[in-house]
Amino acid sequence: MPDDNNSNPLERLAAMLDDDMRATNGVIIRRMQSPVELIPQLATYLIAAGGKRIRPLLTLAATHIYGGDLKHAQKLAASVEFIHTATLLHDDVVDESLERRGKEAANLVFGNQASVLVGDFLFSRAFELMTECENIQILKILSNASAIITEGEVLQLSAAGNINTSMDDYIQIITSKTAALFAAACEVGPVLAGAEQTQAKAMHDYGHYMGIAFQIADDALDYSSDRETLGKVIGDDFREGKITAPILLALKNADAAESEFWARTLVKGEQNDTDLKTAQDILNKHDSINGSLALAQEYADKAQLALEKIPESPLRALLHDLVPYTIFRKA
Secondary structure (H helix, E strand, O other): OOOOOHHOOEEEHHHOHHHHHHHHHHHHHHHOOOOOOOOHEEEEHHHHOOOOOOOHHHHHHHHHOOOHHHHHHHHHHHHHHHHHHHHHHHHHHHHHHEEEEEEEHHHHOOHHHHHHHHHHHHHHHHHHHHHOOOOHHHHHHHHHHHHHHHHHHHHHHOOOOOOOOOHHHHHHHHHHHHHHHHHHHHHHHHOOOOHHHHHHHHHHHHHHHHHHHHHHHHHHHHHOHHHHHHHOOOHHHOOOOOOOHHHHHHHOOHHHHHHHHHHHHHHHHOOOOOOHHHHHHHHHHHOHHHOOOOOOHHHHHHHHHHHHHOOHHHHHHHHHHHHHHHHHOOO
């Protein structure tokens, strides 16, 4: 069941790590500054719009669990957030997005060229912060994750409008574009603390499986939430021809008319004002949203199982509770 506002595990995790998160936000603000005024202006536009900060919180939590250097952890948490923000800026250009976090997308306000270039700037700042921790293994983990994220985005672009995409293909795409950064954000904590490799793998696996569950649930929300709670235009995935879990489950049971509908709207990209509602009706008919959440739950169970291998602590308990929150959240 979803958490109510008083027991939201993300809020409890943020409260427990408040001092470190404040320090991390300070690093973020300082390191996105530049004498080129447009850079901090555009970066602030997106970063100040909010966001859950799940990824940097995971880095801080993992470092606390293993007793690592928190000053370095704050830099790594900022680095993770910069990587995430940079990918959002690039994604919105590629996807021609209209909104992000309840605001007009940065590329519409500042232009595509500026968004791409400021995204590149944030990637550079992220790597700068990584090197300051003077740990080659951490640099390898985060740089590899950055490359995998880009591969995932290219895979998703290649799969757009391809209704022959398999569920395995879809899982590969979201593993790359979303779960890779979740996994890296968790893994750098024990590595920073010099923990055993088995512990770093356990944290990596936790982030990996939670990231997959998170993205499957997010893709379901694109058809079942609303603009106010989700913070972006509903149905973006449909309009962009993205083949996600709800679509794949509906395609599996589609009749001839439904197959023709998906071919027209997703393959040919011929859509009218009523097609999103029709798509939602088809998804509801085949219970594709609940089916997607059930799939997300399978990966959530694996994430919680991975946690059993790390030291018991209040933070571990919160990380355990955070997993179902990623699935049952409303936005």
